[in-house]
Amino acid sequence: MELQEAILKRRTVRSFSSKPVSDELLMKILEAGTWAPSHGNNQPWEFLFIGPETRSKLADEYVRFMDAGPLKNPELSEERKQGIRKFAQTFGNAPVLLAVTCRPTATDLEKYDFPLATAAAIQNIFLSAWENQIAGIWLSIGMNPNIEAIINIPAGGKIAGVLALGYPEVIPPVQPRTSAAEKFRRLP
Ligand SMILES: Cc1cc2nc3c(=O)[nH]c(=O)nc-3n(C[C@H](O)[C@H](O)[C@H](O)COP(=O)(O)O)c2cc1C
Numbered sequence: 308m309e310l311q312e313a314i315l316k317r318r319t320v321r322s323f324s325s326k327p328v329s330d331e332l333l334m335k336i337l338e339a340g341t342w343a344p345s346h347g348n349n350q351p352w353e354f355l356f357i358g359p360e361t362r363s364k365l366a367d368e369y370v371r372f373m374d375a376g377p378l379k380n381p382e383l384s385e386e387r388k389q390g391i392r393k394f395a396q397t398f399g400n401a402p403v404l405l406a407v408t409c410r411p412t413a414t415d416l417e418k419y420d421f422p423l424a425t426a427a428a429i430q431n432i433f434l435s436a437w438e439n440q441i442a443g444i445w446l447s448i449g450m451n452p453n454i455e456a457i458i459n460i461p462a463g464g465k466i467a468g469v470l471a472l473g474y475p476e477v478i479p480p481v482q483p484r485t486s487a488a489e490k491f492r493r494l495p
Pocket residue numbers: 317318319320444445446447448481482
């Protein structure tokens with residue numbers, strides 16, 4: 308698959324088949340993550356594979372978080388709420404759940420740069436995954452201090468993303484984009 312094709316065709320997927328992802332393929336995809344650029348090549352990321360015990364604690368906290376906030380939104384239909392809740396409980400049955408973390412920062416520059424470099428690694432992971440018929444979703448749940456505690460993030464560290472990965476069951480429709488031309492501005 309051409310890189311441009313992978314970039315344009317990648318979709319966020321929220322439901323996965325039961326087909327496992329081999330360790331070999333997972334490591335190949337994560338290896339792509341390590342080729343992201345980073346300041347001075349400091350490679351601030353770590354890839355934590357979330358096992359069943361931790362996954363169950365994460366799911367409980369995710370459901371608690373959604374129940375306490377987003378699922379109180381009266382504009383959401385009951386069906387939509389049930390779908391969101393089920394996803395929080397199951398992570399779409401993804402066979403792989405990862406926390407991609409940045410190591411603790413010591414300086415303002417590191418605070419700025421570490422999450423950026425780690426985000427670049429995550430996008431590499433999604434593109435390499437897509438090329439290998441694996442899809443996923445990037446979740447923001449790592450912003451929750453209770454999730455940080457479950458994953459045991461050291462002080463000053465950060466979760467850049469919790470990623471659910473697997474062979475897709477359903478590929479959702481494309482989410483529209485604003486063209487680069489509309490986002491483009493020349494400074495004097
Ligand atoms: C930093 C980041 C955080 C995200 N967090 C969530 C999330 O918590 N829950 C969710 O359903 N999707 C999340 N997404 C996925 C976006 O909703 C998705 O990328 C966007 O709707 C565009 O769809 P596409 O990726 O299929 O093009 C996140 C994406 C990014 C980059």
